[in-house]
Amino acid sequence: DAGVTQSPTHLIKTRGQQVTLRCSPKSGHDTVSWYQQALGQGPQFIFQYYEEEERQRGNFPDRFSGHQFPNYSSELNVNALLLGDSALYLCASSLGVGGAFFGQGTRLTVV
Amino acid sequence: GNSVTQMEGPVTLSEEAFLTINCTYTATGYPSLFWYVQYPGEGLQLLLKATKADDKGSNKGFEATYRKETTSFHLEKGSVQVSDSAVYFCALSNAGGTSYGKLTFGQGTILTVHP
Numbered sequence: 001d002a003g004v005t006q007s008p009t010h011l012i013k014t015r016g017q018q019v020t021l022r023c024s025p026k027s028g029h030d031t032v033s034w035y036q037q038a039l040g041q042g043p044q045f046i047f048q049y050y051e052e053e054e055r056q057r058g059n060f061p062d063r064f065s066g067h068q069f070p071n072y073s074s075e076l077n078v079n080a081l082l083l084g085d086s087a088l089y090l091c092a093s094s095l096g097v098g099g100a101f102f103g104q105g106t107r108l109t110v111v
Numbered sequence: 112g113n114s115v116t117q118m119e120g121p122v123t124l125s126e127e128a129f130l131t132i133n134c135t136y137t138a139t140g141y142p143s144l145f146w147y148v149q150y151p152g153e154g155l156q157l158l159l160k161a162t163k164a165d166d167k168g169s170n171k172g173f174e175a176t177y178r179k180e181t182t183s184f185h186l187e188k189g190s191v192q193v194s195d196s197a198v199y200f201c202a203l204s205n206a207g208g209t210s211y212g213k214l215t216f217g218q219g220t221i222l223t224v225h226p
Contacts, residue, residue: 004154031212042115042200042216043155056213090154094212099145099204102155 002027004093004103012109013081021076021106025093031055032074033100034066037088049074078108086110113138115201117217124224130188132220134175134201137182142203144168144177144184145214149198158186158199191224198222 005024013019025032031050035043045058049068068074072093078085086109092100118133136142143162147155159168164179175186184201201217 006154033213035214040219042202042218043214045213045215048213058213092155092214099143099157099160100212100214101157102147104154 004029004091004101006089006091006103006106008106009104010107010109012111015081015083015110017081018077018079019081019108021078021089021091021108023074023076023091023093023103025072025074025091026101029093029095029101030072031094032068032072033092033094034074034076035090035092036060037090037105039087043090046076081110083110113142113203113205113215115203115215115217117199117201117220120219121221121223124191124222126193126224126226127190128224130186130191130195130222132186132199132201132222134184134186134217135182136184136201136203138203138205138215140205141179142205144175145202145204146173146175146184146186147200147202147216149200149219151197155200191222193224193226196222196224 007022033048034046037043047057052068063079065077088105090105091103094100114137145160146158148158159170161168161177167176173188198219202214
């Protein structure tokens with residue numbers, strides 16, 4: 001079992017650009033959540049996908065959008081990047097409410 | 112809304128010392144409680160969990176007891192090792208209602224263990 005895998009691991013983008021991050025959930029998991037972790041902070045919930053629909057959303061602007069595919073994998077898209085979007089983006093998968101399993105994260109740097 | 116408060120860090124201990132990291136929470140209903148650990152340059156790993164009052168979660172020598180009366184979930188370990196050096200996050204999730212397992216995290220506590 002490969003667990004939760006994310007790609008890419010590191011990314012550098014210029015302010016104003018758009019970025020897409022990808023996540024493959026742990027085998028058998030049907031729910032994918034995305035979190036943003038700023039340096040020295042705890043992760044903040046962005047949104048959650050279940051059955052290819054956004055089920056819940058945190059306090060993030062519409063520049064942050066996502067998608068879930070029929071195989072449960074997911075993408076996080078961020079448009080019009082700001083310097084403040086620099087962070088570690090974590091994907092977590094779960095089945096029910098038993099606790100989430102996290103990927104290694106994608107380190108996004110906006111310059 | 113839900114919130115989690117962890118003790119201020121960083122925490123520095125000598126090997127074999129006793130560890131306590133305090134965590135208190137505010138939540139509606141009956142949340143599930145978790146401790147996650149993050150090693151340098153890595154994502155979060157689930158360390159232990161408890162889903163109802165008085166439950167004790169345990170793993171790798173770490174323990175935490177769900178105390179509803181004090182809304183706390185303190186992490187303890189009797190004898191820490193250098194390899195336990197990491198950032199520890201307390202988190203909660205509402206099992207019911209409309210939260211669908213969304214995790215709310217504390218700010219994290221950095222633990223450094225010296226030989």
